[in-house]
Amino acid sequence: MSKAWHPIGQLTDIPKRGSRCVATPFGRIAVFRTAEDHVFATEDRCPHKGGPLSQGIVHDASVTCPLHNAVISLETGEMQGPDEGRVRTYAIRLDPLTGAIDLSLAEAAADMTQAAE
Amino acid sequence: MQKLVVIGAGMASGRVLENLFETDPQAYEVTLFNAEPRGNYNRIMLSPVLSGEKSFDEIVTHNEGWYAGYKVACRFGEKVVSIDRARKVVVGENGEAPYDKLIIATGSVPFIVPVEGRDLEGVITYRDLDDTNVMIEASATQGAKAVVIGGGLLGLEAAAGLRLRGMEVTVLHLSGHLMDRQLDEAAGYLLKRDLEKRGIAVMTKASTQKILGTERVEGVELADGTVLPADLVVMAVGIRPSAEIAKAAGLAVNRAIVVDAQLRTSDPDIYAVGECTEFNGMLFGLVAPLYDQAKVLAKVLMGEADSFAVKELSTKLKVTGCDLFSAGDFAAGEGREEIVLRDPSHGVYRRLVIENDRLVGAVMYGDTGDANWFFDLIRDGSSVAAMRDTLIFGQSYQGGSPLDPMAAVAALPDDAEICGCNGVCKSKITGTITAKGLTSLDEVRAHTKASSSCGTCTGLVEQLMALTLGASFNPQAVKPMCGCTDLGHADVRRLIVAKELKSIPEVMQELEWKTSCGCAKCRPALNYYLIADWPGEYRDDEQSRFINERVHANIQKDGTYSVVPRMWGGMTSASELRAIADVVDKFNIPSVKCTGGQRIDMLGVKKEDLPAVWADLNAAGMVSGAAYGKALRTVKTCVGTDWCRFGTQDSTGLGMRIEKFMWGSWTPAKVKMAVSGCPRNCAEATCKDVGVICTDAGYEIHFAGAAGLDIKGTEVLTQVRTEEEAIEMIVALVQLYREQGHYLERIYKWLRRVGMESIKAAVVEDAAKRRHYFDRFVKSQETAQRDPWADRATGGVASHEFKPMAEIGFKEAAE
Ligand SMILES: Cc1cc2nc3c(=O)[nH]c(=O)nc-3n(C[C@H](O)[C@H](O)[C@H](O)COP(=O)(O)OP(=O)(O)OC[C@H]3O[C@@H](n4cnc5c(N)ncnc54)[C@H](O)[C@@H]3O)c2cc1C
């Protein structure tokens, strides 16, 4: 399956060092904007106990889960420190000229098709 | 009672009074004159005040409450003009005071270089708080220039402080190298180099010809014709003992007031102590011998025998990052040999002077770790012949294998002096730690005075604590706030105020954060500190708040939220209850529960619904209960005189007043309060952060209780008569906590850290201070009392929080 890009809005829709979520058929996806205006997208579920990562505090390229303070790398989706586990990350792109953000659901969709086969 | 009059409330007389009152607070009725309009403070810590590392409040030794406690009649801001020995009265500017015994403790005055222009505005000396404030003010002008005349201890501390405040600073020093009375040329050179690295210009062999300007100072002209522009000139070239009134009264005065080993002057009823004295032809300029004098004088006043003797002195400079030490006599001479160690790449220099196999002098720069050990060798006068070859490497190299620093401290003899300022030896510190069960540095300071003056011995004192307490003591007493910084909460709070840091990026930049934008531990803490310290100026950073405080509701384990509106003092009404019932129905809220704080919790609200839920609650007159915040939570009450047959006061009314006055304020950690109408205590006020117990006589103010992971009854702060007084007291207490508490530190932990005495001194004993904290709270409430629910439900604040950024449907996703 090719990578279909879904426009989800503008960079300025997300607060700096903050996040929003996107509702999708595969569940909620959290999109993050760092202090340096990089954007990331992950599943909105902490690998620890399912906390909504979109509600956490964003620092550098990480987010701290609001429920029990697990720290998750936005680049890799992996839990930092001694804990193990990772969240699914999604491809996301930012047009530096227009500030438009697109999200790809290919990773999630691929899983679905595998399951269906 | 015998009348004791004291002229001068400085460091020396302050210590005399402390020692005296410790033995017998009833022995004398004391009258204390001070030319400065304030009581005794730690003068030597003016330098950290100048540099912004400490506030003046932190260096006050005796406050209003202390003087009141010992019934000292304070006549501050009143100079003594003469002493009438025949009538035994002291004549002050505002009247006389009769004495049985008199102490002259007038200290000294800075020496003014007799050059043209010395009276111009902007030319000052460095002796007291007023001087310090003038310097701080001068440094507020962008690009202002300062010239410091005198490169001794005082001048350099002034220069370093002014530089830290952003001034362009030049130090002029007459002799060939800095601190020439304490350092040799090589160490003076290293010091100069270090100061220059900090951006301080140093000119040696610079002789001031005149000070230029018409009304205000404009510059300084040197003997060689050089002209330096200046907005501020600080003269720090030396001091002259203040002995005029003694001389005019006919007492024996040489260069200073002559005293014997009992500190008696030529009049047996008049004593002198401090820098205004001369003993065996010697003058004084450091506090250590003055504290010895004070100890002796206090005993003599109690009729006990003791005599003062001069010990060797050592000098340290209190400029952060310039470690230097000098002691004894280090002049080269016949029969003297020296040992020198240089490590230029590390800026280390050591020089020892030995005479007849005894160490007589030591100068160290860069690494002063062994200073105390050398100092002890100088004072003992024991032979160093056996370790002559390795002596210069310090204590660790003696006796075979090198010792680690802890072992080195362990090896110090019991009578080794640890704190030079206060003359405290090793065994006194270790003994007191064990006897009194001390566990923190502050406690050791309070009980032994060690490390409480200049603070350069703090490292040693901590090592002794580690030695005595073993593993239970963490020598790195400051726990860093988080992995992003090495600074602890206390330092960060202090520096935010001192350096006037007003935003999170500014804090991180100035305090050298190790991460680019902090973490979930430090950001909420910094956000709180900035809100508390700069009310009205600082803009709350939503992204640095935990989700609960960002969306003003409590996140639950399934990602839904709970909503708790305020019920003032636990009172509600039919219309409020009806509105709550309607909201529960309308939004299908699954659970409704009564909280422990006398209000109602609606659990399981979907995030998207929050603004609409709030709008409905707002419409019924309810506001956010802040049940989610590090903030004032509830004020629980009992029904009081309105209904209860035991009630002594209107506890419900007081609870409501407190809650209405204080809601909306952010605090280091949550604050729960309660007001009980009688000592039966139905509102359980004695396990709250702040509690009030009403009695027939008024209101007992309690605080520092806990009923969570820890269970702890409250402590009584004080008792007041009226509701107004109760509110003022509580508000001042909470404001003090807001300004001192570490983030997430509950009130009972704050109390444990800072001690009851300091809290009482600030809000109970000193009415002016209490008012000051009260006013600050009121100021901060001006911007804090906005209902965050209304802002979000109808005010359009943070609307992005409550709806998804986009929705991708099944069809689009499948494409
Ligand atoms: C900036 C600075 C840094 C210092 N750093 C150090 C250091 O690191 N280590 C060290 O050991 N020492 C240091 N010192 C020196 C130390 O502060 C003094 O040795 C000490 O304060 C002297 O104590 P004292 O009580 O004799 O005089 P003071 O503390 O000066 O007290 C004298 C008081 O008497 C009052 N007075 C004078 N005349 C009259 C009068 N006629 N009527 C009423 N009141 C009068 C004055 O207003 C003053 O308050 C420093 C001094 C300064 C200024």
Ligand code: FES
């Ligand atoms: S040596 Fe100055 S406080 Fe101890």
